[in-house]
Amino acid sequence: MLQDEIPLGLTFDDVLLLPAKSDVLPTEVDVSTDLTKNIKLNIPIVSAAMDTVTEANLAIALAREGGLGILHRALSPQRQALEVDKVKKSESGMIIDPITVAPDAPIQKALDLMARYKISGVPVTENGEIGGRLVGILTNRDLRFELDSKRSVSDAMTSKNLITASVGTTLDEAKNILNKYKIEKLPIVDDDFTLRGLITIKDIEKRKKYPNACKDSLGRLRVGAAIGVGDSALARAELLIKAGVDVIAIDTAHGHSKAVINTLKHLKRKFPDVDVIAGNVATADGAEDLIKAGADAIKVGIGPGSICTTRIVAGAGVPQLTAIQSCCSVASKTGIPVIADGGIKYSGDVTKAIAAGAHCVMIGSLFAGTEESPGETILYQGRSYKTYRGMGSLGAMQQGARDRYGQEGVEKEKLVPEGVEGRVPLKGPLAMSIHQLVGGLRSGMGYCGCATLKGLRENARFVRITNAGWKESHVHDVIITKEAPNYRIE
Numbered sequence: 001m002l003q004d005e006i007p008l009g010l011t012f013d014d015v016l017l018l019p020a021k022s023d024v025l026p027t028e029v030d031v032s033t034d035l036t037k038n039i040k041l042n043i044p045i046v047s048a049a050m051d052t053v054t055e056a057n058l059a060i061a062l063a064r065e066g067g068l069g070i071l072h073r074a075l076s077p078q079r080q081a082l083e084v085d086k087v088k089k090s091e092s093g094m095i096i097d098p099i100t101v102a103p104d105a106p107i108q109k110a111l112d113l114m115a116r117y118k119i120s121g122v123p124v125t126e127n128g129e130i131g132g133r134l135v136g137i138l139t140n141r142d143l144r145f146e147l148d149s150k151r152s153v154s155d156a157m158t159s160k161n162l163i164t165a166s167v168g169t170t171l172d173e174a175k176n177i178l179n180k181y182k183i184e185k186l187p188i189v190d191d192d193f194t195l196r197g198l199i200t201i202k203d204i205e206k207r208k209k210y211p212n213a214c215k216d217s218l219g220r221l222r223v224g225a226a227i228g229v230g231d232s233a234l235a236r237a238e239l240l241i242k243a244g245v246d247v248i249a250i251d252t253a254h255g256h257s258k259a260v261i262n263t264l265k266h267l268k269r270k271f272p273d274v275d276v277i278a279g280n281v282a283t284a285d286g287a288e289d290l291i292k293a294g295a296d297a298i299k300v301g302i303g304p305g306s307i308c309t310t311r312i313v314a315g316a317g318v319p320q321l322t323a324i325q326s327c328c329s330v331a332s333k334t335g336i337p338v339i340a341d342g343g344i345k346y347s348g349d350v351t352k353a354i355a356a357g358a359h360c361v362m363i364g365s366l367f368a369g370t371e372e373s374p375g376e377t378i379l380y381q382g383r384s385y386k387t388y389r390g391m392g393s394l395g396a397m398q399q400g401a402r403d404r405y406g407q408e409g410v411e412k413e414k415l416v417p418e419g420v421e422g423r424v425p426l427k428g429p430l431a432m433s434i435h436q437l438v439g440g441l442r443s444g445m446g447y448c449g450c451a452t453l454k455g456l457r458e459n460a461r462f463v464r465i466t467n468a469g470w471k472e473s474h475v476h477d478v479i480i481t482k483e484a485p486n487y488r489i490e
Helices: 056-065 077-088 107-117 171-181 201-209 231-243 258-270 284-292 320-334 347-355 394-405 430-448 453-459 467-473
Strands: 015-017 045-047 068-071 121-125 134-139 185-189 195-200 224-227 247-251 275-281 297-300 338-341 360-363 377-380 383-389 421-425 462-464
Touching: 015 347, 015 430, 045 056, 045 430, 056 068, 056 077, 056 430, 068 077, 068 247, 077 224, 077 231, 107 121, 121 185, 121 195, 134 185, 171 185, 171 195, 171 201, 195 201, 224 231, 231 247, 231 258, 247 258, 258 275, 258 284, 275 284, 275 338, 284 297, 284 320, 297 320, 320 338, 320 347, 347 360, 347 430, 347 453, 394 421, 430 453
Parallel strands: 045 068, 045 360, 068 224, 224 247, 247 275, 275 297, 297 338, 338 360
Antiparallel strands: 015 462, 121 134, 185 195, 377 383, 383 421
16 A cells, blocks of 8 residues: 655665864774663774675684674574684683694694684594593694604693693783793693693784774674574574584574574573574564564664665665664664674765764675685686675575575575665775774764764754765866775775
């Protein structure tokens, strides 16, 4: 039924932020925010749960910059849990569950573990587990001249004059011990010489290199992971939680549905201490129902992504700025954070999304071209690109993403895609993209006179612009001879 009055829907390109009187310098603003009710981020950026965007490498890189990656679910539950494990074990204050081996294990097993987790050594305990009595340590130094990988770990490990520290040793004390004895790994033991943890020089150095990193209470990088709906999703969530995931995202194209609400309720009932992001929605009613069902954060966006065709194929969706405003009108009353998912093309869009009420943004295409993304690197007409596809594309659906769009059980030949497959230019390290995005956000906060993101949400004002105004906003009347790292012409 066509309403008598059809409301206007606006997106990022339809508005600009009004400059305000300001004594705020961009370098002095606070860009920290809430991801959920219980998890804070040091920058308001989350990576999309897409198979060409977020796996362990990108999640690690983003967490080091202060954001958080959501691992995609187009993996087996076991493989996805392993990706979580890789992130959680990538660095730590003190590693409370270090990788260990038994003395009678073959050296090849230790080599495999070291390669999988990208580590240079492992403690050796009597039973091969954390909580066992420490009997040695095996490092690359011990294996440098080892030719027979079938020999036992005990034949190659260092077992005499082991350098250890007691439980309660601080990181500064540990660093002094590591420097004094010129070693890289310091096992932490109790009075019975039982292994209780491990401190490495690399982790101490990473704390200095990445002071803004998003970490949990144990000093490990934070990471999220996506699940679907139904019993299989709950089973997947259990594996992810055991692996140490910080937040679960119920990842569907239409979050205002019975299946999502039921899954959310069951998940919160079974794992009440785990934060859950639910979505995607684009209306106040959708946000309200997910909040009532127990969501710790709401993900907003139906069809704004660069590779999404939902609005064209299905005819449904809401322009992203209006969707954010609508959902935030409900969420702000309950203190539930909103994540703006999709449609971010420039750093200014991040500023606009937060000014409209979002706590953070989720990004896909801008990260797909980074070195850390899992997409394939290809050469086209002399330039390097990375593959990028929507989770509603035919290829992604055929490889397990079809249930996200309510097409589970549909034959491959009869799938109705809601996305495309493409390529994006290779950009270099993720850190460079983050620097430009956050730098643009800081500038926007300075123009608006807002020192915090909370202040930006509460005090920013918009002006609606015409198509001519948008053309005027872009570079015009000139031929660009040197590209800027944060601007491109579409």
